[in-house]
Amino acid sequence: MCRHLIAALLTWASSFGTVRCNPSRSGIRFGQSHDAVRRESSQAGPVSNITRDFEVASPVQIPSRGVCATQQLMVHSFGSSYGTPFVGAYTPPSCDFNSVIISFTATSLGVQYDRLAMMYLSDIEVWRTSTAEPTRAGIIWTYTKDMSAYLSLWKKPQTIIFELDNIVNNVYTGPFNTTLTATFFTVDKPPPKADLILPISSRQGAVGKQSVFNIPADNATVVYTIPDHVTRATVSISANGQINEEFWYTNVFTSQVDTFKDAVGTLVGGGPFREIQLLIDGHLAGVVWPFPVIFTGGVAPGIWRPIVNIQAFDLAESEIDITPFLPVLLDGKPHSFTISVLQLADSNGSGTPTLTEVESFWLATGKIFLFYGNEKTPRPASHALPKITGADPTISISSSITRFPNGTNSSLTYTTTASRALTISSPYGSWKQTLSYSNTGELTSRGFVQTNTQSTHGTQSAVNTRSPAFNQDLAFDYPITVTTAYVINPKGGIRIDASLSTGLSFRDSGRPDISPFSLVSGPASLNTLQQGTGHYSSVANASYSFGTTEQTFSKTSHGSMYRRDVKAVNGTVVQDSEGLAPGGGRPVLDPVKGSFGGPRGFIGRGPGSPWKGL
Ligand SMILES: *[C@@H]1O[C@H](CO)[C@@H](O)[C@H](O)[C@H]1NC(C)=O
Numbered sequence: 001m002c003r004h005l006i007a008a009l010l011t012w013a014s015s016f017g018t019v020r021c022n023p024s025r026s027g028i029r030f031g032q033s034h035d036a037v038r039r040e041s042s043q044a045g046p047v048s049n050i051t052r053d054f055e056v057a058s059p060v061q062i063p064s065r066g067v068c069a070t071q072q073l074m075v076h077s078f079g080s081s082y083g084t085p086f087v088g089a090y091t092p093p094s095c096d097f098n099s100v101i102i103s104f105t106a107t108s109l110g111v112q113y114d115r116l117a118m119m120y121l122s123d124i125e126v127w128r129t130s131t132a133e134p135t136r137a138g139i140i141w142t143y144t145k146d147m148s149a150y151l152s153l154w155k156k157p158q159t160i161i162f163e164l165d166n167i168v169n170n171v172y173t174g175p176f177n178t179t180l181t182a183t184f185f186t187v188d189k190p191p192p193k194a195d196l197i198l199p200i201s202s203r204q205g206a207v208g209k210q211s212v213f214n215i216p217a218d219n220a221t222v223v224y225t226i227p228d229h230v231t232r233a234t235v236s237i238s239a240n241g242q243i244n245e246e247f248w249y250t251n252v253f254t255s256q257v258d259t260f261k262d263a264v265g266t267l268v269g270g271g272p273f274r275e276i277q278l279l280i281d282g283h284l285a286g287v288v289w290p291f292p293v294i295f296t297g298g299v300a301p302g303i304w305r306p307i308v309n310i311q312a313f314d315l316a317e318s319e320i321d322i323t324p325f326l327p328v329l330l331d332g333k334p335h336s337f338t339i340s341v342l343q344l345a346d347s348n349g350s351g352t353p354t355l356t357e358v359e360s361f362w363l364a365t366g367k368i369f370l371f372y373g374n375e376k377t378p379r380p381a382s383h384a385l386p387k388i389t390g391a392d393p394t395i396s397i398s399s400s401i402t403r404f405p406n407g408t409n410s411s412l413t414y415t416t417t418a419s420r421a422l423t424i425s426s427p428y429g430s431w432k433q434t435l436s437y438s439n440t441g442e443l444t445s446r447g448f449v450q451t452n453t454q455s456t457h458g459t460q461s462a463v464n465t466r467s468p469a470f471n472q473d474l475a476f477d478y479p480i481t482v483t484t485a486y487v488i489n490p491k492g493g494i495r496i497d498a499s500l501s502t503g504l505s506f507r508d509s510g511r512p513d514i515s516p517f518s519l520v521s522g523p524a525s526l527n528t529l530q531q532g533t534g535h536y537s538s539v540a541n542a543s544y545s546f547g548t549t550e551q552t553f554s555k556t557s558h559g560s561m562y563r564r565d566v567k568a569v570n571g572t573v574v575q576d577s578e579g580l581a582p583g584g585g586r587p588v589l590d591p592v593k594g595s596f597g598g599p600r601g602f603i604g605r606g607p608g609s610p611w612k613g614l
């Protein structure tokens with residue numbers, strides 16, 4: 001959130017000396033933890049117990065039977081680790097296995113920002129996570145993840161590359177001490193797995209580096225010749241914005257970045273809408289309208305102790321079924337796969353803007369999952385391109401500025417709506433995406449108070465004519481409302497009052513294999529909402545941060561529902577109901593395929609109403 005404050009901080013920089021805008025960490029913030037620690041350390045009484053941070057998620061259980069091996073993949077302290085990932089050699093266990101679960105534990109003590117981390121098997125990113133922010137008493141968290149979808153990778157030797165860019169110096173004192181363990185086991189009816197997984201990445205594993213693309217600095221393109229007995233192909237994409245793009249959903253239109261220049265300085269532009277595109281040989285193959293994950297220092301850090309944001313420990317990947325492209329991909333020739341990230345190109349804050357390449361800092365990778373048929377699978381009769389309709393989205397923006405009698409701008413309201421209906425079809429199948437989006441932003445008090453209310457709804461549907469068991473319908477919805485008010489005391493010090501409501505719902509008809517989006521095989525549905533208020537306050541050399549977070553969560557998968565309602569106040573869990581609700585052995589899903597009749601129908605709530613804060 002530092003970027004909201006940069007201008008103000010420039011004006012009042014002398015009041016607080018811990019401003020840090022560090023380009024490669026997960027976002028940029030001022031040094032709240034630093035001050036918070038000094039405050040704590042000056043308090044009398046015993047040091048409180050270690051904080052156990054957690055993301056509310058369906059627990060992944062390491063099985064008690066069928067385990068064939070356990071390997072410690074990493075024991076590493078990430079101190080001053082910029083550009084120097086942990087690199088280790090992985091050799092598959094000699095026993096037979098068809099499933100893999102990893103368990104990651106991290107602990108830290110002292111002063112530190114939140115950091116983004118990525119785990120790779122050689123050139124392929126298999127997990128993107130972020131860290132909690134430590135306290136003086138110390139923090140610890142564990143995240144357990146089913147990695148069985150990558151079985152074909154685990155069956156071969158790999159270089160484990162774990163990048164967690166951290167800085168330790170006399171101000172930022174907390175290293176992240178981590179362990180990563182893999183458990184290899186056998187289940188009776190394993191879900192099918194991709195036969196071949198190809199990276200859409202910068203492929204630096206052989207030199208012991210991470211393989212993320214930095215868009216737009218990198219040309220995020222790879223070229224592959226696809227083996228000819230493939231019958232089904234999907235791509236998953238992992239992408240998130242950093243620095244000026246971390247809070248992209250609060251960015252104003254580029255033509256209006258100087259609306260409050262004399263009060264808060266230049267705002268961040270590009271508008272609040274982003275589209276990630278997958279292009280095959282330059283043709284649109286599918287899009288992702290990103291989920292706005294908030295890292296543990298984001299908006300107001302007090303909101304994220306100890307409950308972190310949805311996906312903060314496991315940033316979900318979005319999927320695009322590229323099976324309709326198989327006729328052209330199976331011509332035995334090389335084909336290019338490109339990830340691009342786009343923002344709004346507006347000229348005057350109204351009208352119908354076009355999309356243009358994002359200005360800065362999206363970290364993206366993709367994976368191509370290829371499923372083989374048998375040797376008798378007929379080859380495509382024609383290598384024609386699929387039919388692509390709806391390649392362009394419909395986008396509309398408007399804005400208004402109010403002024404004080406003396407002509408100074410006092411407030412800015414800006415609205416963006418976008419929709420698209422993309423269909424890609426060929427004899428191998430079809431891929432359909434319908435998406436709708438809206439974002440209303442309001443900056444008042446000359447830019448010191450900002451609220452954005454955003455909603456993203458989507459449905460996507462894959463039809464695979466050669467493997468109909470993999471037909472899939474997914475509907476999702478992720479509303480977010482964030483309000484942040486900054487008050488700067490000219491005598492030194494700052495106060496932030498923040499309030500947010502953020503949710504994620506989806507309903508997935510499911511596929512036999514494990515989805516990197518739903519994290520499970522088969523039908524799944526999720527409904528979760530976080531509501532929080534956070535406050536930060538600093539005066540010279542002393543600052544504190546506190547807040548309240550409430551989360552409701554229910555996920556149905558493998559025929560049962562996991563439900564958890566939890567509330568934390570000032571860093572302590574005060575209410576927590578956890579348990580398996582009776583699922584009657586069947587998923588709580590409507591037997592609908594193809595059309596969910598509008599995601600609002602099942603989410604049952606909209607942005608703006610849940611909280612009445614501020
Ligand atoms: C840690 O928590 C336990 C149980 O609540 C308490 O007895 C103990 O005093 C605490 N330790 C510190 C250092 O606060």
Ligand SMILES: *[C@@H]1O[C@H](CO)[C@@H](O)[C@H](O)[C@H]1NC(C)=O
Nearest residue numbers: 077107108109138175176177
């Ligand atoms: C982390 O590891 C370092 C180096 O081994 C050690 O000095 C430090 O005490 C550890 N910190 C925690 C919180 O375990």
Ligand SMILES: *[C@@H]1O[C@H](CO)[C@@H](O)[C@H](O)[C@H]1NC(C)=O
Nearest residue numbers: 218219220221222223336338
């Ligand atoms: C990106 O890389 C691809 C594949 O190497 C190449 O064909 C394309 O021209 C490059 N694009 C740019 C803008 O450099």
Ligand SMILES: *[C@@H]1O[C@H](CO)[C@@H](O)[C@H](O)[C@H]1NC(C)=O
Nearest residue numbers: 255256258259260261262409
């Ligand atoms: C008021 O806002 C407009 C539109 O962003 C901008 O061009 C203008 O410079 C602003 N006026 C002042 C005094 O900052």
Ligand SMILES: *[C@@H]1O[C@H](CO)[C@@H](O)[C@H](O)[C@H]1NC(C)=O
Nearest residue numbers: 346347348349350351352353
């Ligand atoms: C703003 O630009 C759009 C095109 O981007 C144009 O249609 C519209 O007329 C412009 N409005 C004004 C007030 O200049």
Ligand SMILES: *[C@@H]1O[C@H](CO)[C@@H](O)[C@H](O)[C@H]1NC(C)=O
Nearest residue numbers: 404405406407408409410446
């Ligand atoms: C204009 O009026 C507003 C509201 O009274 C005030 O905050 C601002 O400083 C004034 N601007 C100038 C340039 O006098």
Ligand SMILES: *[C@@H]1O[C@H](CO)[C@@H](O)[C@H](O)[C@H]1NC(C)=O
Nearest residue numbers: 016017038492539540541542
């Ligand atoms: C803040 O800390 C600095 C350096 O430690 C010190 O020089 C200064 O006097 C402190 N200010 C206050 C108000 O305590």
Ligand SMILES: *[C@@H]1O[C@H](CO)[C@@H](O)[C@H](O)[C@H]1NC(C)=O
Nearest residue numbers: 535544545546547569570571
């Ligand atoms: C949380 O901390 C703030 C600031 O110290 C305090 O005002 C508030 O009463 C605390 N809330 C609870 C429930 O303890």
